[in-house]
Amino acid sequence: MNNNETIREITVINKLGIHARPSSMLVQIANQFEADLFVSHDGQDEVNAKSIMGVMMLAAGQGTKLQFRAVGPDSEELLDKIEQLINSKFNED
C-alpha cells in the first residue's frame, strides 16, 4: 500500500519547453512529496525528477510527451500537481 506506483503521460505545452526555470518549479513540487518521481521520454532512461540537472537534461521542448512514474503513498497527488503545473505552462506563455 505504501509503494503505490502511478504512471502518467503529460505533454509539454509551453513554448520554450522545460528549461531552467520550469525545471526548478517542477523539482520544487516533487520535493514536497514523499513519493519518488521519475521521468523519461521516448523510452530513454528515466531521470530522477527531484534532481534539477536530471530534469534539464531531458531537454523536453514543446510537444514532448513525458512519462512520469511516481512511487510512494502520495504518488497520485504528486502527479496531479505536476500535471497542473505543466498545463499552466509554468506561468510563461
Add this chain to the structure above:
Amino acid sequence: MKSKKIFVTVQELIDGLGDEMKFKVISGFNGLNRHITAAEVNRPGLALTGYYEHFAKHRLQVLGLVEMNYLKSISSAEHYKRLAQLMQMRIPAFIIARNFVPLPETVALSNKYNVPIIRVPGVTMKVVNKTSAWLEDQFSPSTKIHGVLMEVYGMGVLIMGKASVGKSECALSLVERGHILVGDDVIKLKLTEGIFVTGYANPMIGHHMEIRGIGIVNIQSLYGVKSVRTWKHIDFVVTLEEWQENKSYERLGIDNKFIDLLGVKTPNVLIPVKPGRDVALLIETAAQNEKLKKLGFNVAREFNDHLIASMNKKNCKSN
C-alpha cells in the same frame, strides 16, 4: 543605525591627515575645536579683495601662491581690515600651501579671532584635492553591522546571519584555506566615492575572533600577517541561515538577488547551513561565481540559453 557626521573639528582634521600632509599649526590654537561642516574647501581669492557675496564661509580656506602674493601687495591697514572681516565670519581655519610664511598681520589676527592657521609644504592643488577627499570621506554615510568581512579570491565578502549560525567558524575555515580576514563581529560600513561600500574592522577588536568553545583567538598571530587586512570594498553579501526543511532555496542562480547596503544594490547569496555542508567551500564557490558574473559571465543563464537552443533544434528536426 545609518549615521552621517555633520561636522569634523579642525583638530580631527589635523589628527587624521596631519602626519601624511605634514600639517603644522602656527597660530590660532584656541580655535582647534572649530567645526568644519563642508567637504569642499575654498580658495578665498575674491573675498580677500573685499567681495563677500556668496563667500563659502563654512569651508576650510586654502591660501596659495595667488592669495599670499595678493596679501603682500596691499597695505598693512587694508590687509588687517579684509582678513579681520573674513575671520569674523567664523571660518573654520586657514591652510597655507607651499609652506608660505604668513605676514605678521595674518598671524596676529589668527590669534585674536582664534582661527587656526595651518602651514603645509604641498602645492596648492594637491592640498585642495587631498583635504577635500579626506573630508568627503568623513562626511559620507556610514553604519555598523553585525557580520564577518573577508576577502576571498580578491572579492570582498560580507558574511551575515543570526548569532551562532557559524559565521566565525566559517571565517576561520576560510582563513585556514588562505583567505583574508578583515574583521569579525562589528563591521563599519562606509559609502566611498558614492558608489563603493567599504567595510572596516573595528580598531578595538582588530583581528581577534571569538570561537565558541575555544575563546578569543588572534588571527594575525595564528596565521600571520598575510591573513589579515583592515578594509575592503564589499562585492557581495553571503547570508547564512539554518536549513529549513520546507523552504525552497535557490537552485539555478539565473536571477540575481540583492541587498541594500547604504543605498548600494549589492548581490546577496543565501546559503542554508546544515551539518555536513562545507560552508567555507560554498563561499569560495560563490566568490568565484560572483567574480565570473562581474566579468560578464552568468553561467546559469548561458546554460539555460544553450538548453533552450538545443530544444528548439530538436523540435525543428521532429517537425
